[in-house]
Structures are given as C-alpha cells and as structure tokens.
Amino acid sequence: VAFSPDGSLVATGVTKSGVAKLCLVKVDSGAVVHEVENGNDFDALVTAIAFSPDGSLVATGSWDKKFRLVEVSSGAVVREVDHGDHVTTIAFNHDGSLVATGTQFKSYLSDGKFRARESLAVLRGDVPPSSFLQSLRQCP
Numbered sequence: 001v002a003f004s005p006d007g008s009l010v011a012t013g014v015t016k017s018g019v020a021k022l023c024l025v026k027v028d029s030g031a032v033v034h035e036v037e038n039g040n041d042f043d044a045l046v047t048a049i050a051f052s053p054d055g056s057l058v059a060t061g062s063w064d065k066k067f068r069l070v071e072v073s074s075g076a077v078v079r080e081v082d083h084g085d086h087v088t089t090i091a092f093n094h095d096g097s098l099v100a101t102g103t104q105f106k107s108y109l110s111d112g113k114f115r116a117r118e119s120l121a122v123l124r125g126d127v128p129p130s131s132f133l134q135s136l137r138q139c140p
Helices: none
Strands: 009-016 019-026 032-039 048-050 057-062 066-071 077-082 087-092 099-104 104-112 121-125
Touching: 009 057, 019 048, 032 066, 048 077, 048 087, 048 099, 057 099, 066 087, 066 099, 066 121, 087 104, 087 121
Parallel strands: none
Antiparallel strands: 009 019, 019 032, 048 057, 057 066, 066 077, 087 099, 099 104, 104 121
C-alpha cells in the first residue's frame, strides 16, 4: 500500500475473481480510478508499491518476478521488466530518475525516465538463502 505524494490516491494490490490487480483509489471518496491487471495466478500478486515523487507513476513488484511502471493518469503499464526473482520492495530516488527494486537476492537500479531498457546496475550481497531484501528507502 502506498499514498500518492499529494495524498489524494492510495495504491494497493488486490485480487478479484482470481485476477491480481493494482488498484488506484481516491482517498476522499473511495472511488476506484484504475484497476490494472497484473496476472491470473497467485504469483502475480502485487508485493511492493511506490509512487514517483511527482505522482505521475506507480512502480509495482510482484511474486511473478516482474517490476512494472504504471502511468497514474491512464492506468497504462509503460514498462515491465522480469528480474528473475520475486520483487519484494521498490523505491524511487528524490527526483524520480531512478527506481531501486529489491528481490529475494539482489537489488537493481533502473532508469525511472525510460531512457534505458535494461537495469543500470545489479547490486549483490551475501544474503542467506532463508532471507530476502525487504525494504529500500532513499537517503536525503
């Protein structure tokens, strides 16, 4: 679950009739703005959500090992990347030019402005097989 920077929207992962979705809802009225289908099975459940600093994009990660960028105004998926591991956390940097995603065993830095199609960097560490990266935050 994540609030938009201006506090007007909340983004959450939901499952309706067996379909995993990203749901964007107006805080003041509870009206659904967009429902974006993520997939038809348990692995497509949304596990990480973050708004870009300007509120124009929502980044999601899921158990289907994919990171997606969704345009808030249209609900369109504008980028989808397969990371090869379950995506557990997402964070934008201060100006939205980078998106960090964490998976079970790696962290990725991606271009938040869509200039590059591949990850800009892959950060690896010594993570025990029984644990995984659970949180990313930007530093001021």
